[in-house]
Amino acid sequence: MERLINALKKIDGRGYKAYKDIQGSYQGEGFTLHIDYVQGDPFASPSRIRVDYPIKRSNLDTELFNTRERKIAFEDFFAREASWRIHKEGQNKSGSGKSGLILIDGPGQEVIDRASVRVNKEKIEFRLSIGLPARGRSVLGKQAITLLSNSIPAILNKTVFEYDHKQLIKHIHTNDQQNELRKFIKDNNYISFISNGAVLPRESGISNRPLRDKSLVPFTSPPSFEVKVDLPHGKTVTGMAIPKGITLIVGGGYHGKSTLLKAIERGVYNHIPGDGREFVITDPTAFKIRAEDGRSVEKVDISPFINNLPFGKDTKRFSSDDASGSTSQATNIIEALEMESKLLLIDEDTSATNFMIRDGRMQKLVGKDKEPITPFIDKARQLYNDYNVSTILVIGGSGDYFSVADNIIMLDEYKAIDVTKEAKELSEKYTHIRNIEGGVNFGSISHRIISNRSFNPSKGRKEKVDSKGLHTILYGMSSIDLSYVEQLVDHSQTRAIAMMINYIGKKIVDNNTPLDKIIDILYSDIDKFGLEVLSPYKGKHPGNLAMPRKFEVVAAINRLRQLKVL
Numbered sequence: 001m002e003r004l005i006n007a008l009k010k011i012d013g014r015g016y017k018a019y020k021d022i023q024g025s026y027q028g029e030g031f032t033l034h035i036d037y038v039q040g041d042p043f044a045s046p047s048r049i050r051v052d053y054p055i056k057r058s059n060l061d062t063e064l065f066n067t068r069e070r071k072i073a074f075e076d077f078f079a080r081e082a083s084w085r086i087h088k089e090g091q092n093k094s095g096s097g098k099s100g101l102i103l104i105d106g107p108g109q110e111v112i113d114r115a116s117v118r119v120n121k122e123k124i125e126f127r128l129s130i131g132l133p134a135r136g137r138s139v140l141g142k143q144a145i146t147l148l149s150n151s152i153p154a155i156l157n158k159t160v161f162e163y164d165h166k167q168l169i170k171h172i173h174t175n176d177q178q179n180e181l182r183k184f185i186k187d188n189n190y191i192s193f194i195s196n197g198a199v200l201p202r203e204s205g206i207s208n209r210p211l212r213d214k215s216l217v218p219f220t221s222p223p224s225f226e227v228k229v230d231l232p233h234g235k236t237v238t239g240m241a242i243p244k245g246i247t248l249i250v251g252g253g254y255h256g257k258s259t260l261l262k263a264i265e266r267g268v269y270n271h272i273p274g275d276g277r278e279f280v281i282t283d284p285t286a287f288k289i290r291a292e293d294g295r296s297v298e299k300v301d302i303s304p305f306i307n308n309l310p311f312g313k314d315t316k317r318f319s320s321d322d323a324s325g326s327t328s329q330a331t332n333i334i335e336a337l338e339m340e341s342k343l344l345l346i347d348e349d350t351s352a353t354n355f356m357i358r359d360g361r362m363q364k365l366v367g368k369d370k371e372p373i374t375p376f377i378d379k380a381r382q383l384y385n386d387y388n389v390s391t392i393l394v395i396g397g398s399g400d401y402f403s404v405a406d407n408i409i410m411l412d413e414y415k416a417i418d419v420t421k422e423a424k425e426l427s428e429k430y431t432h433i434r435n436i437e438g439g440v441n442f443g444s445i446s447h448r449i450i451s452n453r454s455f456n457p458s459k460g461r462k463e464k465v466d467s468k469g470l471h472t473i474l475y476g477m478s479s480i481d482l483s484y485v486e487q488l489v490d491h492s493q494t495r496a497i498a499m500m501i502n503y504i505g506k507k508i509v510d511n512n513t514p515l516d517k518i519i520d521i522l523y524s525d526i527d528k529f530g531l532e533v534l535s536p537y538k539g540k541h542p543g544n545l546a547m548p549r550k551f552e553v554v555a556a557i558n559r560l561r562q563l564k565v566l
Contacts, residue, residue, distance in 0.1 A: 001026050001027065001028045001029075001033070001149050003026060004022060004026045004033070004148060004149065005145050005149060007021060007022050008022065008139075008141040008142075008144045008145050008148075009141055009142075009145070010141075011139050011141055012139055012140070012141025012142065013138055013139060013141070014138065014139050015137060015138065015139070016040070016041060016042055016132075016134050016137045016138065016139060017040060018139055019038045019039075019047075019132050019139060019144075020038050022035055022038065023035050023036070023037070023038055028149070028153055029153075030053065030054075030057050030157075031051055031052060031053050031153060031156070031157075032051070032052045033049060033050075033051055033148065033152075033153075034049060034050040034051070034052070034540070034541075035047070035049050035148075036048045036049060036050060036537060036540040036541040037537065037540070037541065038132065039098070039131075039132065041097070041137065042095070042096045042097030042098060042099055042131065042132070042133075042134035042137060043096070043097035043098065044097075044098075046098050046101055046103065046129035046130055046131050047129070047130050047131070047132050048127070048128070048129055048130075048537070048540070048541035048543070049127075049128050049130055049148075049152075049541065050125055050126065050127050050128075050540070050541055051125070051126045051128070051152065051153075051156050052123045052124070052125045053123060053124050053125075053156070053160050054122065054123055055119075055120075055121060055122055055123055055124065058124060058160045058161070060119070060124060060160075062121055064168065064169075064172050065119055069175065069176075069179050070172055070175065070176070071119065072111065072112070072113045072175075073111055073171055073172050073175035073270075074119055074168075074172065075113075075114070075116075075117040075118060075119055076107050076111045076112070076114070076117075076171070076272075077163075077167075077168050077171045077172070078117045078119075078124065078126075078159060078160075078163070079104060079105065079106055079107055079114060079116045079117045080106060080107055080272075081159045081163050082104045082106075082116075082117070082126055082155070082156065082159045083104050083106030083107075084106075085155045085156075085158050085159050086102050086103070086104060086155055089151070089154070089155050089158075091151075092143070092146075092147075092151070093131075094133075094143075095131075095133045095134050095135055095140055095143065096134050096135060096136055096137070097131065097134060098131030099131050099132070099133040099134050099140070099143070100131055100133055100143070100147060101129070101130055101131030102128060102129075102130055102147075102151065102152060102155070103128065103129040103130070104116050104117075104126065104127070104128050104129075105127075105492050105544035105545075105546070107272075107490075107546075108208055108489065108490060109208045109209065109271055109272055109275045109277075109489075110266070110269040110270065110271055110272075110489050110490070111175060111269065111270040111271065111272060112269065112489075112490060112493070112546045112547055113531070113546065113547040114490075114492060114531075114544075114545065114546035114547065115127060115492075115530070115531045115532065115542045115543070115544070115545040115546070116544065118530075124160065126156055126159070127541045127542070128152065129544070130147065130152070132144055132147075133147060170273050171272070171273060173232070173233045173235075174272075174273045174278055175270055176231075176232045176233065177231040177232055177233065177235050177237075177278075177279075178270045178271070178278060178279065178281060179270070180231050180232055181193060181229060181231060181237070181279060181281045182281050182284070184229050185241065185281060185283070186283075188241070189243060189244050190227075190241045190242060190243055190244070191242050191243070191244055191247075191282065191283045191286070191342075191343050191390050191392070192241075192242045192264050192267060192280075192281065192282040192283065192286075192343075192392065193227070193229075193239055193240065193241050193242070193267075193279065193280070193281045193282075194219055194221070194239050194240045194242075194260070194263065194264070194267075194279075194280050195219070195237045195238070195239035195278075195279035195280065196218070196219065196220050196221055196226075196237075196238050196239050196240075197218045197219065197220075198218065198219040198239070198263070198276055198277055198278075198279060198280050199211065199216065199218060199219075199275075199276025199277070200219055200256070200259050200260060200262075200263040200276065200277065200280070201213075201216065201256075201259050208489070209275075210274075210275060210276035210277075217256075217413070217414035217415065219239075219240075219260075219414075219416065220415065220416065221238070221239050221240035221416060222240065222409065222416050222417055222418035223418075224418040224420075225240040225241060225242065225407075225409070225416075225418060226238060226239070226240065226241075227239065227240075227241040237279050239279065240409075240416060242392065242407065243406070243407065244384075244388070244390045245384060245390055245406035245407065246380050246381065246384060246390065246391045246393070246404055246405045246406050246407075247390070247391070247392045247393070247405065247406065247407040247408070247409065248393050248394075248395055248401055248402070248405045248407070248408045248409070248423075249261060249392065249393070249394045249395070249409050249410075249411065250394075250395060250396060250408060250409070250410050250411070250419070250423075251396065251410045251411035251412060252396070252412075253396065255411045255412060255413055255414060256411040256413075256414040257347075257394045257396065257411050258347055258349065258394055259414075260394075260411060260416075261345060261347055261392065261394045263277055263280045264280065264282050264286070264345060264392060265282070265286070265288050265345055265486060265487055266280070266282075266487070266489070267280040267281050267282030267286075268282050268283075268284050268286055268487060268549065269489065282343070283342055283343040283390075284549075285339075285340065285341045285342045285343060285551070286341065286342075286343040286344075286345055286487075287336040287339075287341045287343070287344060287345065287487070287551050288345045288346075288347075288486040288487055289329065289332050289333055289336065289344050289345065289346045289351075290329065290332065290346070290347070290350040290351060290484055290486070291325035291326070291328055291329040291350060291351055291352040291355065292323070292325075292328040292329070292332060292484045293323070293324060293325050293328060294322050294323065294328075295323050295328050295331075295481075295484075295559060296320065296321050296322075296323070296559060296560075296561045296563070297318060297319055297320045297323045297327065297328070297331045297558075298319050298558070298563045298564065298565045299317040299318070299319050299448060299565035300317075300318050300319075300331045300334050300335060300448070300558075301315070301316045301317065301318070301334060301443075301444070301445075301446045302315050302318045302327060302330040302331055302334055303315045303316050303443060304330075304334070304374070304379060304442055304443030304444075305326075305330040305333070305334075305355070305373065305374050305376070305379065306318070306326065306327060306330055306372050306373055306374070307372055307374070308369075308372045309372050315372075316446075317565075318331070321561070324352070325351075325352030325354075325355065326352040326354050326355040326373055328352075329351060329352050329355045330355065331558075333376075334445065335554065335555070335558050336551065337387065337389065337445045338445060338446070338447060338448070338515065338516060338554075339516055339519070339550060339551055339554050340516070341389065341551065342388060342389055342390065343389070343390045343391070343392065344383075344389060344390070344391045344392075345391075345392050346376075346391065346392070346393045346394070347393075347394040348393070348394055348395045348396060348397060348398075349394070354373055354375070355373060355375060355376060356375055356376050356377065356395075356398070357375050357376075357377050357398045357400055357401075358371065358373070358375050358434070358437070359398070359400065359433070359434055360433040360434035360435070363434055363435055363437075368435075368437055374437050374438050374439075375437070377398075377400060377401055377404060378436050378437045378438030379438045379442055380393075380404050381404045382438055382439075382440075382441055382442035383442050385442075386441055386442045387442065387445070399423070399426065399427070399430075400433065400434060402423040402424060402426060402427035403427045403431075405420075405423070406420075407420055408420045408423040408424075447514040447515065447516055447517075448514065448515050448565045448566075449511065449512065449513065449514055449515070449565065449566045450509055450511075450515050450518065450557070450563065450564070450565060450566070451509075451511055451564035451565065451566050452505070452509045452510070452511055453562075453564050454505070454509070454557075454560060454562055454563045454564045455501065455502075455504065455505025455506070455509060456476050456477075456505070456562065457475055457476045457502055457505065458476050458477075459476050459477055463476070463502075464476055464477075465498050465499060465501075465502045466495070466498055467491065467494040467495040467497070467498045469491060469494070470482070470488055470489075470490070470491050470494055471483045471485075471488070471494070472494075473494060473497060473498045473501070473556055474498070475498060475501055475502070475560065476562075477562075478560060478561055478562055480556050480559050480560055480561075481559060482494065482552075482555065482556060482559065485552055485555045485556070485559075487549070487551070487552060488548065488552050490546045491544075492544045492545055492546035493546045493547070493548040493552065494548075495543065495544060495545055495546075496531060496534065496545040496546060496547065496548055497548050497552060497553050497556045498556075499534035499535065499543075499545065500522060500534060500548075500553050501553075501556060501557060501560070502534075503522065503525075503533070503534050504518060504522060504557075508521050508522060511566060515554065515557070516554075519550050519553060519554060522553070523550060526547075531545045531546075531547060
């Protein structure tokens, strides 16, 4: 650190680019500081540093990260701890641009593999973004000395040596329990589990934190769906286990139907203690389906749902720059099946009406020979019988679905009630209202081969691979809109997807391998080398990245308007 301090004294007052001289590694008291990247300007993207602490000196228990799942939870805990310490200690941002900034990619309510903290048997490493101090575009050497030799080590020393050990144990144990519950629902042919006492509503439409309100109604399972599960560390949970098949969530408006479905959507992720959804667990392949007017589609076989379009337009290799509600919803289902999703999550409110149902009167007026759409109601059962793909559907406007459902749960003032028997009786009483139009089988699922011409990150003489918020990827001359990809939860996931697309284009796509296999290769590389394999800064600070699911990566590729399918 003396060498670093002397270097900063030497460049004090010089032009900002003089900071490039301090890139390298420096030994501090009990830690090592690596300055991997220095910003070229105080207003540019922040500089990147890593700080390592030896495990022996930090006295961290290696048993707490002895499996992949525990390692993710352990790193998540310390990313939260570091983020909290940075916020608590405050930052001296006097100066121009990003001067004095200290930032770590801190997690939200979900526990996700992210690159901001890494641990192994030898060391724990923190990856930070910082703003090297400047006045105008001149180096503020003394402030940089304070930042690098005092402020940052003080924050991280407290993170490593003064954390709450009981909270760490609770964090790891909760993660263990959630993973065991995932194993339970898989082994027992369930697709989702919602624990009694779960807090499903969130603070607001823009907050993912649990609602704190006296009027809150915690979730309680109907007795007929109730299952008790013994979990590690002396924990037992009781709650609603939804079996495979077709499940309807019904009820009046504002009674909690969509809130329940949203919690089930997010159940593909583990959650932190205190979130309220710790024991809301869903099949990891679950994918939210909705209509998406205006999205681009490239050679997707939507013929199980749509045929005989006017002017003979092909639906086995359907393409559109501006898909309708029905064709986009059909496309979203087929793309999910292409990636072997085994659970579709659908809300009537965000679906195309003509895709979901055609009632008996409309069938009489507009014959099947004039209607190209086979509604989902006539394909849901075939989808389960032929491909073992279940559906959870929120619906309030069509009782015709009673006849195809296996389970029907009603939300009445946020209370879940099993109404399967009553609904089935109504279905039998008022039968033959509409004709079934879906044929004998669901239809085939094709696997597309992507052309390498799809991937061009060039924008002028430079490459553009970046993200903007949660829902936008900037790739070359294209902008990918992910606004309707509803299971993305973290900006750093979106940033990782951008880098994954770039990685696929440069290292994997070969005009021969199907898209689903390309994604398997991508994730195999990440399993071997970590998210760091995506970064141009090999072996160094990879940027703020968090692991997305395969489904969201493919969703982004499918929305790339320059996509070409062979």
